[in-house]
Amino acid sequence: MWSVVKSVLAAFFGVQREERRREDFEKGRPGAFILVGIVMALLLVGVVALVAIQAAR
Amino acid sequence: MRTLLVWMAGSLGLALGVPLAMANGWNMPVGVTDVSREIHSLHMTIFWICVIIGVVVFGVMFYSLFRFRRSKGAKSAHFHENTTVEVIWTAVPLLILVGMAVPATATLKKMYDASDAELDVMIIGQQWRWRYEYLGEDVAFTSNLGTPRDQIRGAEARGEHYLLEVDEPLVLPINRKVRFLMTSDDVIHSWWVPELAVKQDTIPGFVNENWVRINEPGIYRGQCAELCGMDHGFMPVVVHAMEEEDFDAWLAERKEAAEQEAMGVDREWELAELMERGEGVYGSICASCHQAEGQGSPPAFPALAGNQRLIDDLEWHLDTVINGVSGTAMPAFRSTLNPVEIAAVVTWTRNAWGNDTGEAVQPADVAERLAQ
The missing domain is CATH 1.10.760.10 (Cytochrome c-like domain)
Structure with a gap:
């Protein structure tokens, strides 16, 4: 699970190590990446919204 | 090689940045409101950041091209990835962008805060003139192009403020917050005065807001900035900013004239x-x-x-x-x-x-x- 989170974070940032990418494609399940991806995208939106609300004060 | 790099970086900066930044008339004006000064300083800050990035990136590129040229027997390296370098070149622009966004957002917030205005002026775009209404004061007039038609036809020499002069300028007081309510009677126009850092579309059916607090008396000129038809170039904006007591006297005079007109x-x-x-x-x-x-x-x-x-x-x-x-x-x-x-x-x-x-x-x- 942690490795999935790390891979999704790397995807958000846009940089991933080649070995980890290979590993993800060999061992990972697509469903896990999709689920974690959606949850973390929502988290990112929440964080951005919080910052925006703070800035608008 | 270090001298070469310094020399290239320096000459690039001098050749591109300095004249553009300093040449009067090429750069955006500093303007005469606090907001316009902030916008100008943001513009210059971001400009210099871009100059530094440009000098560094092109400096490295030209240096590499020169130092590792084929005639000197340079061989290209073949490798797939370098995570560290990739992280750096992703993180550095991120930090630069956030660093520019924070002060820019602070200025934007000020620009949009039209509350607590001491004077409301309705600005109405019309083909092809501006109409100004001092709300609650019963003073309203249209501001038409003041340049004689003979100058436009070329029958007469062009004046100093060719196409940037009107018969009746918008008169505003200095040191007071003036709110603009901006709309249009026909097509989209844009009310633009660089010295006031205001460029706002006037759209039929919508009322846009903007505001100024002018620091220095003077005459500030601008133009319609949205292509609006045949005489788009012939509907300039002229703002006459006066000392407060002069403005009050002007407004009282205009009110009286309006009353006289109503009686007429x-x-x-x-x-x-x-x-x-x-x-x-x-x-x-x-x-x-x-x-x-x-x-x-x-x-x-x-x-x-x-x-x-x-x-x-x-x-x-x-x-x-x-x-x-x-x-x-x-x-x-x-x-x-x-x-x-x-x-x-x-x-x-x-x-x-x-x-x-x-x-x-x-x-x-x-x-x-x-x-x-």
Whole structure:
């Protein structure tokens, strides 16, 4: 699970190590990446919204 | 090699950055409001960040091209990835962008805060003039191009403020927060005065807000910044910023003049009086399309001189001026001109250039029509 989170974070940032990418494609399940991806995208939106609300004060 | 790099970076910066940044007239103006100064300093900060990035990136590139050229036997390296370098070149732009966004957002917040204004001015874009209404003060006027037509035609030498001068500028006080409520009667225009750092679209059916607090008295010029038709280039903006007491005196004078004008509606006007007034109105409002001698420029703008329908049919003539003609370029002047101005300009066009009807249209009759 942690490795999935790390891979999704790397995807958000846009940089991933080649070995980890290979590993993800060999061992990972697509469903896990999709689920974690959606949850973390929502988290990112929440964080951005919080910052925006703070800035608008 | 280090000297080469320094030399290249330095000359690039000098060649590109400095003249552009310093040359007067090329850069955006510092302006005369706190907001315009902030915008200018943001602009310069971001400009120098871009110069540094440009010098570094192109410096490294040119250095590499020169130092590792093929004629010196350089061989290209083949490798797939370098995570560290990739992280750095992702994180550095991220930090730069956030670093620019934080002060920019702070300035934007100020720009959008039009609350607590001491004076409200409605700015209305019209083809092709600006109308200003001092809300709650009963003072309103249109601001028309002041450049003589002869200069535009090339028959006369161009003046100092060619196409940047008007018959009546927008007068504002310094040191007071003035809120602009901006809209349009016809198409999208844009009210733009660089020195005030205001460039706001005026859109029919919408009211946009903006505001200024001017620090220095002076005359500030701008233009319509949204292509709005034939005379888009002929509807400049001129703002005359005055000391507060001068502004108050000006406003009081204008209010009194407006009252006088309102009283003038009820009395009987002489033909000669109406003609004198009407010639002025015609010159500033009508002549841009129907031409100075009333010859028009058919087919878009019909001739008024010798126009038989106009001469025969006063009702139709008045209706055309008051309500416009839908589907043509003729706008409705019911809210732009007051009853005296409408009566005067109709009288003028019915008696000028050989249209000798001898008829004087009374402002009171026009006022009655407008009330219907």
